[in-house]
Amino acid sequence: MKSPFWRRFTRNKGAVAGMAVLLLVVVVALLGPWIATNDPWGMVQQPFLHPWTEPGFALGTDTLGRDILSGMIYGARISLLIGAVSTVVALLIGITLGAIAGYFGGLVDAALMRFTEIFQAVPSFALAIVLVAIFQPSVGSIVAAIAIVSWPPVARLVRSEFLTLRQRDFVQAALLAGQSTPRIILTQILPNAMSPIIVMASLMVATAILLESSLSFLGLGDPNQMSWGYMVGSARTVLRQAWWMALFPGLAIVLTVLALNLVGEGLSDGLNTRLDGRTK
Amino acid sequence: MSVAARPVLDITGLSISLPAGADRALAVERASLSVLPGQTLCVVGESGSGKSMIANAVMGLLPRPQVAPVAGQILFEGVDLLTLTEPQMRELRGRRIGMVFQEPMTALNPVMRIGEQIGEVFDAHVSVPAAEKRRRILAALADVGLPEPELLIDSYPFRLSGGQRQRVMIACALVLEPVLLICDEPTTALDVTTQAQILRLIRELQQRRGTAVLFITHDFGVVSEIADHVVVMQTGQVVEAGPARRVLDAPQHPYTRKLIAAIPHGQAQRATPTDDTLRVLQVQDLCKTYRSSHGLFKRGRAVQAAKNISFELKRGETLGLVGESGSGKSSVGRCLVGLAPFDSGRILFKGRNLSQGAAFRREAAGKIQMVFQDPYASLNPRHRVGAAIAGGPIAQGIGKAEATARAVELLKLVGLAADAAERYPHEFSGGQRQRIAIARALAMQPELLVADEPVSALDVSVQAQVLALFAQVREQFQLAMVFITHDLRVAGQMCDHLAVMQRGELVEYGATQQVLNDPQHAYTRQLIKAVPRLTQPPQHLTMAVA
Secondary structure, X not given: OOOHHHHHHHHOHHHHHHHXXXXXXXXXXXXXXXXXXXXXXXXXXXXXXXXXXXXXXXXXXXXXXXXXXXXXXXXXXXXXXXXXXXXXXXXXXXXXXXXXXXXXXXXXXXXXXXXXXXXXXXXXXXXXXXHHHHHOOOHHHHHHHHHHHHHHHHHHHHHXXXXXXXXXXXXXXXXXXXXXXXXXHHHHHHHHHHHHHHHHHHHHHHHHHHHHHHHHHOOOOOOOOOOXXXXXHHHHHHOOOOHHHHHHHHHHHHHHHHHHHHHHHHHHHHHOHHHOOOOO | OHHHHOOOEEEEEEEEEOOOOOOOOEEEEEXXXXXXXXXXXXXXXXXXXXXXXXXXXXXXXXOOOOOOEEEEEEEEOOEEHHHOOHHHHHHHEOOOEEEEOOOHHHHOOOOOOHHHHHHHHHHHHOOOOHHHHHXXXXXXXXXXXXXXXXXXXOOOHHHOOHHHXXXXXXXXXXXXXXXXXXXXXXXXXXXXXHHHHHHHHHHHHHHHHOOEEEEEEOOHHHHHHHOOEEEEEEOOEEEEEEEHHHHHHOOOOHHHHHHHHHOOOOOOOOOOOOOOOOEEEEEEEEEEEEEOXXXXXXXXXXXXXXXXXXXXXXXXXXXXXXXOOOOOHHHHHXXXXXXXXXXXXXXXXXXXXXOOHHHHHHHHOOOEEEEOOOOOOOOOOOOOHHHHHHHHHHHOOOOHHHHHHHHHHHHHHOOOOHHHHHOOHHHOXXXXXXXXXXXXXXHOOOOEEEEEOOOOOOOHHHHHXXXXXXXXXXXXXOOEEEEEEOOHHHHHHHOOEEEEEEOOEEEEEEEHHHHHHOOOOHHHHHHHHHOOOOOOOOHHHHHHHO
């Protein structure tokens, strides 16, 4: 079975590669506790161990003798978890506000959009730092902070989709049939606005992972969770003596974010029905 | 006729391939036709017949390599266009071959002045001094009958109406005096009166300059107005060719006969005054004004779409609301179903005054339904057809099983198979979708049906079938119908009464027979005169006789 969606998606070679990398990261994250040989926080070997010198420590150890490979495996869990959950939360806020603004228009729209602009006017990373600092770093507060700074673009996108879809004849027909407003929003308009939302969501996961890494790099990560950003941050001071401590987690961030962006582009091709029959 | 020996354009055995996965392998199959100097060849066919493909192949505008000519020749003045390189083709386009497209509203660049757009044709092909260029552009604009060319040359396209824009496009195409003009449905997007003017213009310019014209259309009325020769196409093949009069008067091929028979004849069919006294709809002094919102620095603009409109409708009757685009007929239609608020006046549904906005729809309780113009936009692409039809009754509190059963029943009634309920709208053609839209409206068991241009997006043969379906359900359900259309032929055939609208005003209102046979208002007479007719011989023939 090869649906038109998959035909268009797989025509984009970059998206297929991105999907492969992403699947690998997801599998590692899911099976983390069973693959990792050591506790990521445990000081299990001598510090500053070079990669590929000691069996069982393929990527070496850090300044305190902790296993870098195990740290990266656990980091994948936390990165994906925060990326996915904060995106879901941001989508919930953004879609709700955007849908209401776009459907009702007029004063409601103006009020909601000004509210959105307040969030867009503040630099998002600064806001995230402030939020995490106020609420104490933990997985919950980081997810909340990332979600709060990343919903405005979703609201804007959904609003513009609703503004045009609302005028469509099938929505008018549903109005004439006496369907209720929530029903029209959820069953008539929202399914038709899903394609751009899905594409945007895949890119938002990438941004969220970057944000989480940046927060951890600054020492604002959850202190109980090993994360890629924290590993890069703690290796910063010894960058010239021990390149591997920052390189491997850094690479993991780059590859995951790149993979998500490629997949996002592939999704946008796949969901674009007009691309059918055209070479790329 | 001494130069007629050699055709300007001679297409022999042209085949054009379609990409894999299309509904047929060849868009055009072994088509042959030739256009003589000073004559018009009409290529007629329904959408999907491949007629536009031929025009694009001549201009070298096919989206290669998916769609490409695979066999045959296109001889233009003795040279095979298919063997030419892109730079050679570019040399011919605009200079030797001009083209006019269907959609005048999007064919002009909105941020370029009219003069600059026509000037581009000069810049591409010949080098003339600026003053000379301007003089020739002015002459070209005057030539196509545009008023005040001196002012027009420096204005932007948004100041022009659709018909005027199409005149600019024709001026663009003809400014370098090409020997061949290709017109791809140039009047389809225009009002009937504008269409008549544009057709007259093309005919006139052609006679003056001896240009050969390849005219693509789906409308046999247009064919009879303009064609010397006709080629009829069906699914990529030429099924009939010959002189216009012969094809129109004595069509040989069954497909041609079917197409000609499907043209709405405009003769009032029903002269059945219903003795039913129930007034389903009364409209009294309806007024509707659109105001563009005023900003900080600009005043709001007001357009009056309906001025004191009054009419009434009994059960089983059909009222035709006729007018050109912008006449306000669609606005009145939207007020009637409660999708647009109105400023003043009353709408009485079965004697009961309906209030405004959402309350209007609640009071009507789904008994007023609408069929929309564009069958591609009026069905939700994500909903199965059965669910789309059953959705309305379910919202009115009818059980799901019952609503679904009724949906299947209605699909059968409108001539679709029962398994259609499980399929999505994109699996259906335009005509089938319009049937689904009718079924959806009927599912609410309406008493008043407002149809807004329900057949103007459809091919002529499909149009006839959908009109027949409207007539059938009207009898069966004793529906009162408001039929909004710009096509007097359709209105004459469908309606008991006609209301003619011009710029928001009702200029004529009466029984169909009376309005069509004895029009009182000048505008109505103008509309009736502009309708392309089969019976009327082409103008140049009458001229030759005289």
